[in-house]
Each structure stands twice: as structure tokens, then as C-alpha cells.
Amino acid sequence: AIDSPSIQQEIARLGGIRRLDGFIIPKAEAVAEVTTIARWITDAAGTRESPASMELLIETARGLVNVEGLAAAEALVTALHLGVGDFAASIGARSAEIGASPSGYRHVGSAADGHPSVPLDLFAYPMMRLLVAARAFGLRAIDGPCGAFRDAIATASTAAKAAAMGFDGKQVIHPSQIEPTRNAFIPSDEELAYAERAIAALEEAERNGQGAVTVDGKMVDYANIRMIKRLMSFRERD
Numbered sequence: 001a002i003d004s005p006s007i008q009q010e011i012a013r014l015g016g017i018r019r020l021d022g023f024i025i026p027k028a029e030a031v032a033e034v035t036t037i038a039r040w041i042t043d044a045a046g047t048r049e050s051p052a053s054m055e056l057l058i059e060t061a062r063g064l065v066n067v068e069g070l071a072a073a074e075a076l077v078t079a080l081h082l083g084v085g086d087f088a089a090s091i092g093a094r095s096a097e098i099g100a101s102p103s104g105y106r107h108v109g110s111a112a113d114g115h116p117s118v119p120l121d122l123f124a125y126p127m128m129r130l131l132v133a134a135r136a137f138g139l140r141a142i143d144g145p146c147g148a149f150r151d152a153i154a155t156a157s158t159a160a161k162a163a164a165m166g167f168d169g170k171q172v173i174h175p176s177q178i179e180p181t182r183n184a185f186i187p188s189d190e191e192l193a194y195a196e197r198a199i200a201a202l203e204e205a206e207r208n209g210q211g212a213v214t215v216d217g218k219m220v221d222y223a224n225i226r227m228i229k230r231l232m233s234f235r236e237r238d
Helices: 007-014 031-043 061-065 067-071 084-090 124-136 152-165 175-185 189-207 222-232
Strands: 022-025 053-058 077-082 106-108 117-119 140-143 213-215 218-220
Touching (some): 007 031, 053 067, 061 084, 077 124, 124 140, 152 175, 189 218
Parallel strands (some): 077 140
Antiparallel strands (some): 213 218
């Protein structure tokens, strides 16, 4: 942790190990602290070709308020992670389950409509803000874990949400979560088939001097292709 009395010593002893990819910095909140840690990591690099990277764990209200500055703070920063449990605690949310919205957080409609109730997502705003900051500065965005690791539906659905939003990955806390989480980020055969049709159709349109085309009743232009190519980058590889 940033306020740990041993953090500088730990970095000094570990930072030169070649097989170490990077350091995850919990409760990242202040640019000055991240800059200091980056200097320690650089000083500890030793004979490595380059210093280990830094991945910032955004898990407090202050960290989220400063997330754009943190994302831009240092060249060593390569990813932002959302710490869902500690973030919920930092804003005072009434949830005892990591990564789950409080049951009371819901929209209730009018009496005239019979008070229809719709559950709301506590993490929609912090996830989107972290994601936008990561994309603005060329970083990976990693969602926090689903604490209900024995709940296959919760594990798969929260991973699917993160993948759909555009996150690059999601933390897991139990081996049973690895496969369903990984599968959520791999596009389906149907998605890949559509992607290939869309790319082929736009390439044909380009040869005819057009910048857009209709595929399966939908307009496809260059923005669609950029989204499609990102999706295809998650395809399963041998």
C-alpha cells in the first residue's frame, strides 16, 4: 500500500527481477504519490531493459475524483483497476457483498403505475469514469471482482457487463471464476461471423467509392469497423 512503511524497501528488492511484469498500487489517490512510486520503480530497475510497469487500483472516492490525473501521471502506468469492495465502502454504500449493488438501490415508480421497481447498478458510474480515463490515456481498464465466487450466474453476468462496456479484463478471486470470466470476453461465433461480413461488405463498398454500407439491415461505417476490430482482437487463439 502507498502508506505502508515498507513499500520503498519492497520495490527496491523486487523492482530488478526480470520476470516481474509490474506493481499493482492499491488505493491510488494522489498524482504526487504515484510519481514518487514511479521514481522508486525506475531506480530499482537495475539491469532490466525497462522498469516494471505500474497498475493503479482505484478504490476510493478520492481516487475516482482524481482518476484522469492519475491515468496521465506517469509513463510507467499501463492499467487502471476498479477496486469495487473498497470503493463501495468509501462512499458508504450499504452492501456487504463485493461487486454487488445494495438491494435497496433501486428506482421505484409512481403509485399510479403500481410502484414498479427496477434495480440500479452502483458501479455504472465508477466503471464508466475509469474506462473513459483509461481510454483517454491509452491504458488498459480492468474491472473489480465478483465476490460471490460460488454464484456462477453472478460471476458470468458481471464479467459480461464489463466486456460489453469495453473493459479489457476483470479480476477474479477464485479459480472457479477464471473460465466464465474469460469466456465473457471471447466473442461468440455469431459475433465473429457478423464481423467478417461487415468488414468484407465495407471493403467492397470502398472499392465502389462508398464510405458506408448496409449489413443485415444496419448501417456500417468506419466507426463500426473500429468497434468490430476491437471485438475481434478478443477472439480465442490457439
